[in-house]
Amino acid sequence: MKQQHLTWMHIGAGSFHRAHQAWYLNQLLSKGDDRWSIALGNIRDDATDLLNNLAHQHGEYVLETVTPAGKRAYEKIRSIRTIVPWDKQLSALTQQGSDPATRVISFTVTEGGYYLDTHFKLEAGNPDIKADLAGQATTIYGALSKILHQRMQLNSGKVTLLCCDNVRHNGERFHDGMIQFLETKGDQELLSWMNNNCTTPNTMVDRITPRPTADIAPRVKEALGIDDLAPVMGEAFIQWVIEDNFVAGRPALEKVDVEMVESVVPYEEAKIRILNASHSCIAWAGTLIGLNFIDESTRHQDIYKLAYEYISEDVIPSLTPCPLDLENYRDVVLDRFSNPYIKDTNQRVAADGFSKIPGMVTPTLDDCYNRGSVPKSATALPALFFLFMQRWHQGSLPYNYEDGILDEAAVHAMFNSPDPIAVYARDKKLFGLQANNADFEALLRQQIKQLRQWAHSHLSEPVA
Structure with missing residues (x-):
């Protein structure tokens, strides 16, 4: 029986994902476990050049890491197999996210990207949130609302929604914000579907990853002989702690030193x-x-x-x-x-x-x-x-x-x-x-x- 290939879709085509989560899944690939690969996309039109460069390289790029003592290492990352092109309606992202093979949808959001006040209430008056309540998709709530709607309509099955950022209790915060977004929008059907078909584990992620600078590509060229249009660099240190609450399966992350725990607190x-x-x-x-x-x-x-x-x-x-x-x-x-x-x-x-x-x-x-x-x-x-x-x-x-x-x-x-x-x-x-x-x-x-x-x-x- 042929093994099913599964997809981990990540929203947020920044450096951190490519130096962190993509690295861990690449470690699994290097161990011969190729059951999962990443589809990478973006909500906003601010990473088009990067996505185009990655598409040109079939999703592959080089990660440079460096220790405090100055020891550099280079690794080709091959875990991103699908580049999702950006369009204003997020149609390609929605299509990928509603594919039954997509079992995890992760995202990296800045502290302000949850649009929550100090009491963790959704800032419904924020212009971005107001736009998404009216049907646009400029925030994580608007984008996932579109994706989950189509997933519900196509009966694509359960999916884990995984935060990969620095917000305390990020899974809970996202869940509460998303629920409030759907309640404010009056979308009871999707609200009910999400409660029955999604989990939102808390996570803790760590690897210092600066914005790429022009001097990385020449070092990659010298070290590996590769002309890389999308190299990324980070520190050698890395850590990932996840509450083990995946509703539709997950990669064997524990085999590559991800700490799967009951509580990340x-x-x-x-x-x-x-x-x-x-x-x-x-x-x-x-x-x-x-x-x-x-x-x-x-x-x-x-x-x-x-x-x-x-x-x-x-x-x-x-x-x-x-x-x-x-x-x-x-x-x-x-x-x-x-x-x-x-x-x-x-x-x-x-x-x-x-x-x-x-x-x-x-x-x-x-x-x-x-x-x-x-x-x-x-x-x-x-x-x-x-x-x-x-x-x-x-x-x-x-x-x-x-x-x-x-x-x-x-x-x-x-x-x-x-x-x-x-x-x-x-x-x-x-x-x-x-x-x-x-x-x-x-x-x-x-x-x-x-x-x-x-x-x-x-x-x-x-x-x-």
């Missing part, structure tokens, strides 16, 4: 609060003193100290007890950020701060106050972001700031108000319960004052 909390939050801290701080890259920012003694103290003094006590060795995890993370060969930009990591503060930082503020501790080190992060956005307001950031939920008018109004810090500190979307905490506001004022003086004194200081 301890892994997720450690990564989000230690890695993701300190990553943003370093990006904001580095930008404020004129640095361009994460590695040089991390190696700046004062910035390293900010991140180290934030983790040691406020995060680790908040996460203890934990099955992970948090001190070791902290040290490994900061060593990875210091990798001088990655050249990840502060611009990339600084993005989406209005989602990152409530998602990655405020929980630690809450935990500290709940146990009677003053979160001095943790408050440095929202203080840095305030100073960072003040530069944005003044038009003096050295790059374009990207944020999926940035309300430009509101931010300008905040900085034009008589007391911008008060407006910022009392923002419930950012700080939840602490928005009513006078002690937090006073501490935030103190940290902003100190860090403003620090940034001014260190601007454009050379890094050893």
